[in-house]
Amino acid sequence: MTTTEGLDEIESLVDVERIQRHIDAFAALTETDVEGDGVTRLAYTPLERRAHALFRDHMAGLGLQVRTDAAGNTMAESDGTSAASAHGTTSVAALGTGSHLDSVPSGGRFDGIAGVVASMEIAEIVSTTGLRHRRPWRFVAFAAEEGARFGQACNGSRMVAGLTSAIDAEQLFDASGISMGDAMRSVGLHPERIGADRWAPEDWSAFIELHIEQGVVLEDRQVNVGVVDAISGSTRLAIRVDGRASHTGGTPMHLRRDALVTASRCVLACDELARDPAHHGTRVTVGRLTVHPGSITTIPGRVDFTVDVRDIDSDRQRRTAEALIARFRSIADTARTEVSFELMGDTSPVVLPHWLVAEIGVAAADLGEMHQVLPSGASHDSQQIAHLLATGMIFVPSRDGLSHVPEEHTTAEQLAGGTRTLLRALRRLDGRP
Numbered sequence: 001m002t003t004t005e006g007l008d009e010i011e012s013l014v015d016v017e018r019i020q021r022h023i024d025a026f027a028a029l030t031e032t033d034v035e036g037d038g039v040t041r042l043a044y045t046p047l048e049r050r051a052h053a054l055f056r057d058h059m060a061g062l063g064l065q066v067r068t069d070a071a072g073n074t075m076a077e078s079d080g081t082s083a084a085s086a087h088g089t090t091s092v093a094a095l096g097t098g099s100h101l102d103s104v105p106s107g108g109r110f111d112g113i114a115g116v117v118a119s120m121e122i123a124e125i126v127s128t129t130g131l132r133h134r135r136p137w138r139f140v141a142f143a144a145e146e147g148a149r150f151g152q153a154c155n156g157s158r159m160v161a162g163l164t165s166a167i168d169a170e171q172l173f174d175a176s177g178i179s180m181g182d183a184m185r186s187v188g189l190h191p192e193r194i195g196a197d198r199w200a201p202e203d204w205s206a207f208i209e210l211h212i213e214q215g216v217v218l219e220d221r222q223v224n225v226g227v228v229d230a231i232s233g234s235t236r237l238a239i240r241v242d243g244r245a246s247h248t249g250g251t252p253m254h255l256r257r258d259a260l261v262t263a264s265r266c267v268l269a270c271d272e273l274a275r276d277p278a279h280h281g282t283r284v285t286v287g288r289l290t291v292h293p294g295s296i297t298t299i300p301g302r303v304d305f306t307v308d309v310r311d312i313d314s315d316r317q318r319r320t321a322e323a324l325i326a327r328f329r330s331i332a333d334t335a336r337t338e339v340s341f342e343l344m345g346d347t348s349p350v351v352l353p354h355w356l357v358a359e360i361g362v363a364a365a366d367l368g369e370m371h372q373v374l375p376s377g378a379s380h381d382s383q384q385i386a387h388l389l390a391t392g393m394i395f396v397p398s399r400d401g402l403s404h405v406p407e408e409h410t411t412a413e414q415l416a417g418g419t420r421t422l423l424r425a426l427r428r429l430d431g432r433p
């Protein structure tokens with residue numbers, strides 16, 4: 001049996017107001033001296049640690065065992081009945097759920113937080129009702145998911161999945177030149193010990209992350225629950241264009257080697273290639289561009305920009321990145337400028353296990369909740385965890401599809417709908433052999 005008798009409708013205990021209070025409490029933890037509205041709580045900063053402390057205190061207050069690992073991930077565990085009844089000798093593989101607590105600069109209140117709050121709500125229901133579950137249930141707040149600070153996304157989940165080493169942490173830097181390793185040490189973490197905190201796949205049965213969609217599919221269909229079947233990969237490039245800086249008045253047009261003109265043509269080439277019908281499903285973005293020396297009266301001598309290529313087809317993702325570099329080189333040649341590049345990050349797309357997609361769909365149907373199966377364009381901690389164990393994802397709607405901006409919004413009712421489906425899915429999985 002997976003459920004406590006008489007608690008078949010335990011999902012109805014999911015509390016909309018409690019969810020809203022948790023969302024508000026995390027949103028209050030934001031840098032106050034940055035430009036723009038929204039939430040700024042970057043990876044491996046004291047504020048991110050305060051958010052983890054909030055999660056830890058809530059879970060510890062419910063009587064769960066809580067631990068923060070060397071990478072800064074915080075995990076709370078509710079014991080399964082199976083281990084206790086077998087004199088502690090039988091270990092049953094655990095179920096997990098969770099998401100991340102860091103944000104991009106001037107981001108929203110829901111990206112990552114939605115899944116952490118769902119896990120806090122489920123832990124509260126489990127703890128206050130004494131809901132019996134056979135397997136250990138683990139509630140996880142991952143560290144440093146956003147790539148905004150160090151260029152690489154999903155750092156905490158990569159570390160537990162064994163996909164990033166302590167050496168990598170010393171080789172990633174933020175815009176002020178601080179290495180990820182130093183940032184981790186400055187908030188009391190231990191990059192040199194991350195190897196010891198890797199998750200053992202045999203210790204886990206399945207993991208489900210709830211997350212906001214960050215797109216418009218669910219809103220368009222007026223459906224509150226999305227079940228993700230695949231997660232896009234992402235190839236990130238740092239591109240540098242070198243031309244020659246000189247006086248804007250003194251240099252005739254035919255003698256210019258303007259790095260920004262080359263970079264602009266490269267940006268247009270990205271857009272053009274991604275819109276080509278042969279690339280249907282590919283998404284290419286130039287999200288950061290810096291012009292040097294940045295003077296009104298000096299022709300730009302150097303431009304740095306980033307390119308982010310996303311796809312759910314791993315071959316096409318890499319072919320697109322290669323094709324873009326070839327195009328950039330030929331554009332640079334014709335303008336007598338030079339282009340060089342560095343690979344900042346490369347993550348493969350993943351297809352999530354079909355049986356788990358089906359289980360989550362049945363969980364939603366059990367509760368009379370309409371759902372839609374869809375791919376994820378954004379990368380997630382689940383993508384890393386999927387390398388180790390069976391992993392699924394539940395999406396809740398994003399108003400107007402907006403994310404990574406202060407306008408990001410999901411109603412507490414929509415979050416509650418996703419949380420109920422997540423709880424039902426965990427109960428279903430708990431009973432699987």
Ligand SMILES: [Zn+2]
Nearest residue numbers: 100111112145
């Ligand atoms: Zn996220």
